[in-house]
Amino acid sequence: MKALPLALASLLALAGAARADAADPGAPLPPKAETWSFEGPFGTFDRAALQRGFQVYKEVCSACHSLNRIAFHTLADDGGPGFSVAQAKAIAAAYKIPADPNDKGETVDSSGERLTRPGIPADHFPPPFANEEAARASNGGALPPDLSIIVKAREGGPRYVYSILTGFGQKPPAGFKVLANKYYNPYFAGRNISMPPPLTEGTVTFSDGTTASVDQEAHDVVTFLTWAAEPKLEERKRLGFGVMIFMLVLSGLLFLSYRRVWKDAH
Amino acid sequence: MSGPSTYVPKSGFARWFDSRLPLMRMAHDTMLSFPTPRNLNFWYAFGAILTFMLGVQILTGIVLAMHYVANADLAFDSVENIMRDINYGWLIRYMHANGASFFFIAVYIHMFRGLYYGSYKAPREILWILGVILYLLMVATAFFGYVLPWGQMSFWGATVITNFFSALDQIVPHMGSAIATWLWGGFAVGDATLNRFFSLHYLLPFVIVGVVGLHVWALHVPGNNNPLGIDVKGPQDTLPFHPYYTVKDAFYVAIFALIYLGFVFYAPDFFGNPDNYTPANPIVTPPDIVPEWYLLPFYAMLRSVPQKLLGVLVMAGSLLTLAFIPWLDTSKVRSTRFRPMMKQFFWLFALDCLVLGYCGSQGADAMLFSTSIPLVWIARIATLYYFGFFWVIMPLLGLIETPRPLPASIAQPVLGPAE
Numbered sequence: 001m002k003a004l005p006l007a008l009a010s011l012l013a014l015a016g017a018a019r020a021d022a023a024d025p026g027a028p029l030p031p032k033a034e035t036w037s038f039e040g041p042f043g044t045f046d047r048a049a050l051q052r053g054f055q056v057y058k059e060v061c062s063a064c065h066s067l068n069r070i071a072f073h074t075l076a077d078d079g080g081p082g083f084s085v086a087q088a089k090a091i092a093a094a095y096k097i098p099a100d101p102n103d104k105g106e107t108v109d110s111s112g113e114r115l116t117r118p119g120i121p122a123d124h125f126p127p128p129f130a131n132e133e134a135a136r137a138s139n140g141g142a143l144p145p146d147l148s149i150i151v152k153a154r155e156g157g158p159r160y161v162y163s164i165l166t167g168f169g170q171k172p173p174a175g176f177k178v179l180a181n182k183y184y185n186p187y188f189a190g191r192n193i194s195m196p197p198p199l200t201e202g203t204v205t206f207s208d209g210t211t212a213s214v215d216q217e218a219h220d221v222v223t224f225l226t227w228a229a230e231p232k233l234e235e236r237k238r239l240g241f242g243v244m245i246f247m248l249v250l251s252g253l254l255f256l257s258y259r260r261v262w263k264d265a266h
Numbered sequence: 267m268s269g270p271s272t273y274v275p276k277s278g279f280a281r282w283f284d285s286r287l288p289l290m291r292m293a294h295d296t297m298l299s300f301p302t303p304r305n306l307n308f309w310y311a312f313g314a315i316l317t318f319m320l321g322v323q324i325l326t327g328i329v330l331a332m333h334y335v336a337n338a339d340l341a342f343d344s345v346e347n348i349m350r351d352i353n354y355g356w357l358i359r360y361m362h363a364n365g366a367s368f369f370f371i372a373v374y375i376h377m378f379r380g381l382y383y384g385s386y387k388a389p390r391e392i393l394w395i396l397g398v399i400l401y402l403l404m405v406a407t408a409f410f411g412y413v414l415p416w417g418q419m420s421f422w423g424a425t426v427i428t429n430f431f432s433a434l435d436q437i438v439p440h441m442g443s444a445i446a447t448w449l450w451g452g453f454a455v456g457d458a459t460l461n462r463f464f465s466l467h468y469l470l471p472f473v474i475v476g477v478v479g480l481h482v483w484a485l486h487v488p489g490n491n492n493p494l495g496i497d498v499k500g501p502q503d504t505l506p507f508h509p510y511y512t513v514k515d516a517f518y519v520a521i522f523a524l525i526y527l528g529f530v531f532y533a534p535d536f537f538g539n540p541d542n543y544t545p546a547n548p549i550v551t552p553p554d555i556v557p558e559w560y561l562l563p564f565y566a567m568l569r570s571v572p573q574k575l576l577g578v579l580v581m582a583g584s585l586l587t588l589a590f591i592p593w594l595d596t597s598k599v600r601s602t603r604f605r606p607m608m609k610q611f612f613w614l615f616a617l618d619c620l621v622l623g624y625c626g627s628q629g630a631d632a633m634l635f636s637t638s639i640p641l642v643w644i645a646r647i648a649t650l651y652y653f654g655f656f657w658v659i660m661p662l663l664g665l666i667e668t669p670r671p672l673p674a675s676i677a678q679p680v681l682g683p684a685e
Contacts, residue, residue, distance in 0.1 A: 041532050069346055145544075149346070152535060153543035189553070229543075232349070232356045239357070240531025247524040254517040261513045265304060265505055 025176050026190040031159035032166070034219065038226060041241070044234050045227050050081035052206050053224025056217050059204050061147060064139060064195075066127035069148035070228050073121035079234035080227060085121075092119035097126055140181045142194030151222070151229040158222045163187035165218035168197035272299045296486055301504035302511050303492035305676050309383075310490070312376040314515035315522045319369040320478065324471050326362040334414065336464035338457040341416035342545040360534040361527075366408050367537040368526040370560035373401060381591070382612060384600030385491040391592035393484040396477060398588045403474050405561065405585075410467035412558055416460060417542030422555045424455045424463070433575040454548065495601025496672055503676035554629050562626030563619050567652065569630060570645035580649065587656050594656055596664030604670040608663055615655045621648045 037046040054075070057067065072092035075083045083091065096116035101107050107115055119126070127146075129135035136143050154160045167187040178184045182192040199217045206212055227233070273291040275281040284291055333352050335344035348355035377397070380386055386394035413424045428449050434442030451458030489498060498504055505511070529536055537559060541552050557565050564581050571577035602608045625645035632641045 069350065074350075149543045153540050155540050157540075236356065236360075236531055236534070240527070243527055243531060244524070247520060247527060251517065251520040251524055254513065254520050258513045258517045261509050265510060 028189050029186045031156040031163040034162045047082040049220045049223040053220035056221035064144040066146045067125040071124050095119040149229045151226045158226050162222045271295050298508040300507040302507045304505045309379040311515050311518035315372045318519045323365050326358050329358050336461050345415045360530045364529050382602045384495050386592045387600050389488040396481040407470040410463040413463045416546045418544045418552050419539045419542040421546035430578045433578045436575040499675045563622035566622040566626035566645045567649045570649045594660045596661050599669040607667045618648050618651045
């Protein structure tokens with residue numbers, strides 16, 4: 001019995017000496033340790049960051065990335081970006097949604113263009129491309145993923161998405177080959193990413209006067225996308241707090257009952 | 267269910283009903299007056315915890331099924347619809363998804379408790395085997411359930427697992443592939459597969475309920491084992507199940523639920539794989555296809571064998587082995603508490619399962635931490651120990667080990683005469 005741990009330990013020591021140093025040059029860096037207002041058991045979304053992030057999505061990301069699962073009316077929901085119902089309605093109305101067939105059964109006008117109507121709160125964000133083929137054709141063969149649940153669909157969540165957005169412009173290590181039509185991003189698996197650097201300083205102009213640095217834009221849009229992926233985050237934590245208190249009290253009462261019932265049994 | 271009934275009907279109606287259908291008598295004898303060893307510890311609460319989790323899973327599952335759509339084009343969207351638009355849908359789904367993980371945490375503790383205290387030994391062999399059947403039903407149900415959200419890991423997990431059957435091609439050409447095709451209802455995992463998995467995912471929990479009934483019945487014939495592993499000698503060794511164990515179990519269920527709900531509300535995706543938030547795509551294979559955590563030890567054993575058929579057989583064998591434990595253990599003493607050698611091998615076995623789990627969670631060609639030892643070799647050693655523990659150590663140990671002296675009775679656990 002004593003010999004086994006010893007044998008294991010010596011095996012480990014042996015292997016430690018033969019440490020492999022040939023690291024994969026395409027292996028991604030761990031995401032940056034950005035901190036967020038929505039972390040922790042009492043974390044909530046920063047409303048101003050959500051609204052700025054929505055602006056970044058609308059003015060930058062939405063050129064290529066869809067947000068298919070998000071309905072306009074949710075922009076006015078509790079725990080969301082905090083737009084008023086009227087504002088959500090106005091945001092929806094600014095989008096053109098493919099219209100239902102008109103009285104003559106037409107879906108295109110005389111020049112072959114798709115008939116559209118203004119969006120209503122029940123509509124979802126319309127995608128930038130009609131289909132996957134069109135999206136790939138416009139992006140050098142790459143498919144910009146839908147962003148509705150991107151934060152939950154990536155290991156590392158918000159930190160990962162933030163790191164990708166702010167990870168451009170670094171010098172690749174000597175000998176690393178950046179492929180044609182790709183960009184070097186050390187946080188991306190393989191480090192060759194098809195997405196061009198989406199954010200630059202001043203890409204958007206924030207109406208609240210916040211300086212639009214790349215870090216700020218990335219932080220805000222990731223906050224917005226985290227809300228998009230988990231719109232019930234605040235409700236979940238709020239309800240969870242009540243449930244935890246209830247369960248603690250219940251456990252305490254049950255413990256006292258247990259002690260009392262068992263008092264005469266020992 | 268065993269022994270004379272102590273039920274006394276309290277009213278005329280109760281007497282009338284009892285002489286026609288002794289339902290209240292059964293409930294009274296099994297859940298109220300049932301004589302239970304007085305020394306059951308915390309680890310014996312997991313039966314009640316498992317019953318609680320089974321109830322949670324069935325209730326949340328029934329509600330989810332009201333909103334879920336078993337269709338390859340709609341399944342993923344319907345789950346997102348539950349998360350976003352259904353009132354408290356996010357809560358129900360997070361409870362169900364995390365409930366599966368906590369169900370398995372509870373069942374593994376329950377199994378290791380049975381293993382430690384020798385609860386599989388005579389006269390409880392049938393009880394143990396029913397438990398093994400319940401565990402296998404749980405694995406099947408969890409696997410079917412994991413496919414339903416139709417994310418990338420759902421789809422590719424289903425593809426990998428069902429492809430195990432094609433290993434049978436190496437015995438009879440085309441037989442395995444034919445079985446796989448039959449299971450899929452097509453030539454790949456697709457809409458037909460999703461539909462039948464949903465049907466089975468809804469059916470099996472009720473089969474589990476039935477087998478739980480048998481499990482509890484088989485428990486009530488010999489009665490509970492206990493941490494000392496010695497038989498109940500008389501009424502001084504037992505307490506009525508109610509209120510002593512109802513209140514004790516209720517307390518531990520509440521503590522367990524507190525931790526479980528902590529994950530539901532504060533880390534709902536802790537046990538999940540991010541890839542399953544990407545809709546299933548038959549053309550794109552994820553870099554690493556990993557099963558849910560509770561299957562990782564078996565996955566590691568499968569991958570530790572370089573030959574497909576043998577790997578599948580090893581994995582199946584690792585599960586089937588559990589059913590033979592009552593006859594592999596040759597010791598006359600039940601509880602590991604009195605078995606100094608078994609105690610060490612037992613904890614080494616528990617560690618072995620964790621090592622296997624770790625190996626299963628890493629990539630196929632991963633190294634041990636930052637060394638150059640291929641992890642697959644660690645998994646091979648761990649697999650050998652897994653089988654060696656049951657098939658070599660258990661039978662031998664009973665013959666060569668000198669157990670410590672057993673106490674005279676449960677009521678008087680200290681050796682020697684009473685004060």
